[in-house]
Amino acid sequence: MSDRIHTLSGYFHEYQKSVTEPEKFWARIADSFHWKKRWDKVLEWDFEGPNVKWFLNAKLNITENILERHLYTLGDKPAIIWEPNDPEEEGRTLTYRQLYHEVCRFSNVLEKKDVKKGDKVIIYMPMVPEAAIAMLACARIGAVHSVVFAGFSSNALADRIDDSKAKVVLTSDGNFRGSKTIPVKRVVDEALKSTSSVETVIVYQRTQEEVSMEPGRDHWWHELSEGVEDTHTAVETDSEDMLYILYTSGSTGKPKGVVHTCGGYMVYTKYTFENVFQYSPGDVYWCTADIGWVTGHSYIVYGPLLAGATSIMFEGIPTYPDAGRFWAIVDKYKVNQFYTAPTAIRALQAYGTDPIEPYNLDSLKTLGSVGEPINEEAWHWYHTHVGKTRCPIVDTWWQTETGGIMVSPLAGITPTKPAYATLPLPGIQLAIMDPDGKELIGNSVEGNLCIKFPWPGMLRTTYGDHERCKQTYFAAYKGMYFTGDGVKRDHDGYYRILGRVDDVINVSGHRMGTAEVENAINEHPLVIESAVVGYPHQVKGQGIYAYVICDMKNRTEQNLVNEIKDTVNKIIGPIAKPDKIQIVPGLPKTRSGKIMRRILRKVAEGSLDNMGDTSTLLDPEVVDKIINGRVE
Ligand code: WT7
Secondary structure, X not given: OOOOOOOHHHHHHHHHHHHHOHHHHHHHHHOOOOOOEOOOEEEXXXXXXXXXXXXXXXXXXXXXXXXXHHHHHHOXXXXXXXXXXXXXXXXXXXXXXXXXXXXXXXXXXXXXOOOOOOOEEEEEOOOOHHHHHHHHHHHHHOOXXXXXXXXXXXXXXXXXXXXXXXXXXXXXXXXXXXXXXXXHHHHHHHHHHOOOOOOEEEEEOOOOOOOOOOOOOEEXXXXXXXXXXXXXXOOOEEOOOEXXXXXXXXXXXXXXXXXXXXXXXXXXXXXXXXXXXXXXXXXXXXXXXXXXXXHHHHHHHHHHHHOOOEEEEEOOOOOOOOOOHHHHHHHHHOOOEEEEOHHHHHHHHOOOOOOOOOOOOOOOOEEEXXXXXXXXXXXXXXXHHHOOOOOOEEEEEOOHHHOOOOEOOXXXXXXXXXXXXXXXXXXXXXXXXXXXXXXXXXXXXXXXXXXXXXXXXXXXXXXXXXHHHHHHHHOOOOOOEEEEEEEEEOOOOOEEEEEEOOOEEEEOOEEEEHHHHHHHHOOOOOEEEEXXXXXXXXXXXXXXXXXXXXXXXOOOHHHHHHHXXXXXXXXXXXXXXXXXXXXXXXXXXXXXXXXXXXXXXXXXXXXXXXXXXXXXXOOOHHHHHHHHOOOO
């Protein structure tokens, strides 16, 4: 059964119901799932604690709603179609029946390795079907997965292992990525030198490169799976048991583990998937994200598979072997819904339309965008050259913390406007707040985006530190969830996301805390102090600009800059590497010692004429020195 909305008036009608009677609304949606035991109460909440519980005391297993539920009706239908990095290598298709058996088999493997309900399992893997199988096997036995993007460094991986106290790491020998191979197992080995909680490492063989295997701890995936039963009885979980932890950056130095739970997340991801993309049975859907990010969790694995959809999983990158790869895949599998990030669109835009020419793309019905604001130019290019002006674009605004899409057009239903995420989904009550904590009512207003009422997919806590969850999201505006984003509601009541208002920058759709990058830079022994800001970047959306005070010793500036980049690469990973580093004699500080980031942002973006009021600076002259040394 589907709860799909079909018309614009239908949307307004559902939205109204979801606000006036939210519990009744979500109970109706939840009724179409398989629960081992129904809930006693739909919702309990306060945003002070915060304390949010959905479908209280209900029992379920999310994988039964993906696997058993579809076994008899869709058993032979492709669940996952896998396209490898190298177009010459043969892809793989897993039907719902095959996926069921693979998940069952790996659930048995994990249980044989003594993984139990509540245990934490790190997944540090390439985009292969086994990564999705691993996630689902964890969910099936009630273990908590924490996927770490395989581009993170050993340091970043070690932090996440430590914070989650993971007992198991699932990884691969290596990863194929474009023309490169990445020695993933070596990164894991390095991370495990400084952590103590991991008892078992299971290695999926992908690149066949040689790796070292520690006896007793490390095992090959294929060896452990041999002869293991391919049926398994799903463990009963509570609606509010943890489903997964996913680490994300914030405005303080340390990434936090966003916690999602089983029942509400299940209901929310399927509902939003079906409605936003207007998925019809038989459609082929492709989201280009990596499972290391929340988009991969909610809209490659959980949402589509809960809906019985065919979900494509792509191992490679948009420009390998050439800039037409995405379009080749769209034609190859006759993709109907295509979901990607503005940064990918802009990167491909730079190659012009020649790489698109050979493909007809006529299977496409809906295009999606996610991860950062999409600029109008990229929107039009996507609409014209990919969608041939025929396909609606759904600009989906949401966050790791929200679990699923929050503000977005419904494909083909909500009239779109370039760069606008348009309207909230049913159940989502938005508020625009001014800096004094007053809600701005009516249209043509701009302020900070908050959410007034809980939704089933929202985060429940940050792992191991509930106070941090409270301070980060529920303290700025009393009784509300604060998103960290600025927003405008235009004269039509449409929402346009303006970007982060905190010290978070969005680089190629990846969230980076400026403090996190500063901490990494400061690890270099000659760095005395640093300040990092974002600046507009043609392809990445935002680039990273670092101002660094150094003890030069006998280094040249260029040497030092390269060393600092390497340091960041090692501490966090390539995605955090600063685009520009300026060695400065000082930073613009107020008398109370606070860095005036406003000035640093202006210099980074090149608006040098008006620095605003600098009279409270301790040393106003430093501003001129910074302007003079600006890195183009
Ligand atoms: C931040 C969340 C949601 C999955 C990917 C990113 C920005 C996300 C949009 C959009 C404008 C967007 C926001 C948000 N963002 N989607 N459609 N328009 N901005 O998840 O890493 O948790 O980042 O990404 O600033 O707060 P994330």
